[in-house]
Amino acid sequence: MxxxxxxxxxxxxxxxxxxxxxxxxxxxxxxxxxxxxxxxxxxxxxxxxxxxxxxxxxxxxxxxxxxxxxxxxxxxxxxxxxxxxxxxxxxxxxxxxxxxxxxxxxxxxxxxxxxxxxxxxxxxxxxxxxxxxxxxxxxxxxxxxxxxxxxxxxxxxxxxxxxxxxxxxxxxxxxxxxxxRPGIEPTFPRRQRHDDLAIEVCAHGAAFGGTKIALGTRFLLGFLDQMNPGADAAVDLGCGTGVLAVG
Structure with missing residues (x-):
């Protein structure tokens, strides 16, 4: 049935x-x-x-x-x-x-x-x-x-x-x-180089913040030198494009 x-x-x-x-x-x-x-x-x-x-x-x-x-x-x-x-x-x-x-x-x-x-x-x-x-x-x-x-x-x-x-x-x-419409070319993922951080950010449309680096993310990047240099894994919670993980 x-x-x-x-x-x-x-x-x-x-x-x-x-x-x-x-x-x-x-x-x-x-x-x-x-x-x-x-x-x-x-x-x-x-x-x-x-x-x-x-x-x-x-x-x-x-x-x-x-x-x-x-x-x-x-x-x-x-x-x-x-x-x-x-x-x-x-x-x-x-x-x-x-x-x-x-x-x-x-x-x-x-x-x-x-x-x-x-x-x-x-x-x-x-x-x-x-x-x-x-x-x-x-x-x-x-x-x-x-x-x-x-x-x-x-x-x-x-x-x-x-x-x-x-x-x-x-x-x-x-x-x-x-x-x-004919001739449509997809424009994603998009990329933006941030020379001050030596990072190129890639983002799909759904990524929070797009290719920008939010103020909160920039603030947290300032603490990277205080993290355990021997760590071989990173958990990045809430950063839409993974900038903190690769920083």
């Missing part, structure tokens, strides 16, 4: 769980609903980027028939939550994790995205999709209205000829982008 899928089955684990914290939100549901027709037309060419806990991936599989979904999630907690929820819903094997690169989107016809707050992260996603996905690809990028800005539309328009917005529902909205 095929299990009946319900968003209520999904958990946030291993992320923090509480009665007022949920593994699915209105944005997940709206993206799945808006993309339903496109997913059913190309069920073998679906890509999911930024899924929080698996609602997009598992919703596309269970409700719209997607198979072989390619998924990119930056946080490890998201990957673990998706794996756990796939087991809970009987959908193990419906997806595969991949890094954010050409292979993730190659041949993709439908891309479902939870809009990141960082414009640089959105730009890297848009460039990757426009450069390497099927020319007929359609992107459904959703977010909470209070976190969405006109600048997000501008980022998408640099990579796609058509960008429109759906009607809002439960304080969420979806941006729909199609018509990948």
């Amino acid at each position: 095929v299990p009946v899928f319900s968003y209520d089955q999904l958990r946030r684990w291993p992320d923090v769980e509480a009665e007022n914290l949920y593994a699915v939100n209105a944005t997940d549901r709206l993206i799945i609903d808006e993309a339903a027709g496109a997913v059913r037309t190309a069920p073998h060419a679906v890509v999911v980027i930024g899924d929080r806990y698996g609602a997009l991936t598992l919703g596309a599989a269970a409700l719209n028939g997607a198979t072989g979904i390619r998924v990119h999630q930056d946080p490890l907690s998201g990957e673990l939550a998706l794996a756990n929820n796939a087991a809970l819903t009987g959908l193990v094997g419906s997806y595969a994790h991949q890094p954010l690169d050409a292979d993730l989107v190659r041949g993709g016809r439908v891309v479902l995205v939870q809009l990141p707050k960082s414009l640089a992260e959105l730009q890297e996603i848009a460039e990757t999709v426009a450069a390497h996905a099927d020319p007929a690809v359609v992107v459904y990028a959703g977010g909470r209205v209070k976190h969405m800005t006109p600048a997000m539309n501008d980022v998408l328009r640099r990579c796609f000829t058509e960008v429109s917005a759906t009607l809002a529902r439960q304080k969420s909205r979806v941006l729909v982008a199609r018509g990948a």
Whole structure:
């Protein structure tokens, strides 16, 4: 007997769980609903980027028939939550994790995205999709209205000829982008040389601080000479690009 899928089955684990914290939100549901027709037309060419806990991936599989979904999630907690929820819903094997690169989107016809707050992260996603996905690809990028800005539309328009917005529902909205512009060249990872520290910083769009060196990081770098010179391992907590570890 095929299990009946319900968003209520999904958990946030291993992320923090509480009665007022949920593994699915209105944005997940709206993206799945808006993309339903496109997913059913190309069920073998679906890509999911930024899924929080698996609602997009598992919703596309269970409700719209997607198979072989390619998924990119930056946080490890998201990957673990998706794996756990796939087991809970009987959908193990419906997806595969991949890094954010050409292979993730190659041949993709439908891309479902939870809009990141960082414009640089959105730009890297848009460039990757426009450069390497099927020319007929359609992107459904959703977010909470209070976190969405006109600048997000501008980022998408640099990579796609058509960008429109759906009607809002439960304080969420979806941006729909199609018509990948020819000749898009991915600009990530980016690099910046900091001669005063003799360090070149490389950063993908999702990296906190990008190629800059934050004031707090600069402050901590001043204590490197007080650290154990014989240490052969370093734990760098909270520095998005690993500057402290390589310093």
